[in-house]
Amino acid sequence: TQLLEQSPQFLSIQEGENLTVYCNSSSVFSSLQWYRQEPGEGPVLLVTVVTGGEVKKLKRLTFQFGDARKDSSLHITAAQPGDTGLYLCAGGRNNSKLTFGKGITLSVRP
Amino acid sequence: EAGVTQFPSHSVIEKGQTVTLRCDPISGHDNLYWYRRVMGKEIKFLLHFVKESKQDESGMPNNRFLAERTGGTYSTLKVQPAELEDSGVYFCASSQDPAGLSEQYFGPGTRLTVT
Numbered sequence: 545t546q547l548l549e550q551s552p553q554f555l556s557i558q559e560g561e562n563l564t565v566y567c568n569s570s571s572v573f574s575s576l577q578w579y580r581q582e583p584g585e586g587p588v589l590l591v592t593v594v595t596g597g598e599v600k601k602l603k604r605l606t607f608q609f610g611d612a613r614k615d616s617s618l619h620i621t622a623a624q625p626g627d628t629g630l631y632l633c634a635g636g637r638n639n640s641k642l643t644f645g646k647g648i649t650l651s652v653r654p
Numbered sequence: 655e656a657g658v659t660q661f662p663s664h665s666v667i668e669k670g671q672t673v674t675l676r677c678d679p680i681s682g683h684d685n686l687y688w689y690r691r692v693m694g695k696e697i698k699f700l701l702h703f704v705k706e707s708k709q710d711e712s713g714m715p716n717n718r719f720l721a722e723r724t725g726g727t728y729s730t731l732k733v734q735p736a737e738l739e740d741s742g743v744y745f746c747a748s749s750q751d752p753a754g755l756s757e758q759y760f761g762p763g764t765r766l767t768v769t
Contacts, residue, residue, distance in 0.1 A: 586745055586760035641699035
């Protein structure tokens with residue numbers, strides 16, 4: 545049973561478009577991390593959200609944590625080819641193991 | 655500041671052989687984690703050290719896997735004897751996170767192929 549469902553699994557868009565992807569769970573997490581991974585490298589931490597309803601912005605990326613702390617979304621404005629990669633969400637509970645989703649493969653065409 | 659480093663980056667071994675993976679965490683990070691991603695699946699937790707102590711080893715698949723962190727610095731993960739299903743990418747992560755936010759910083763991974 546997968547605890548964190550990410551959708552869509554694959555997304556291919558044109559440069560300049562906006563997109564939103566999702567991370568959903570039936571479990572409550574004390575924090576949720578979004579990572580970006582490129583081929584041959586490890587996941588790189590983008591953001592951590594901890595408070596229900598919290599919104600964080602990182603340049604053109606907007607992250608939101610659901611009110612019940614079970615789900616999260618990532619919105620990218622005016623996507624660029626450099627945004628291409630695998631986006632992973634991971635739920636954490638107080639300095640312990642992370643539970644990962646399978647990831648969303650994003651391709652931004654020039 | 656140097657990030658998490660892992661060695662080797664790739665390893666190809668035959669079934670039945672032994673392999674040892676190494677992880678050097680970010681300096682000063684007490685928490686060290688091992689994860690694994692097998693093809694088509696999500697990254698899954700294996701083990702968590704706090705300094706030299708095993709805090710949680712609930713993700714270790716079986717007793718063919720042995721993790722150590724002597725002295726609370728670098729860690730090794732030994733697989734003996736390796737089986738075909740052990741193939742995958744092994745990631746190490748570290749954190750120094752008194753607030754308990756679980757912000758973990760990952761190494762580049764070791765790709766293990768068992769033939």
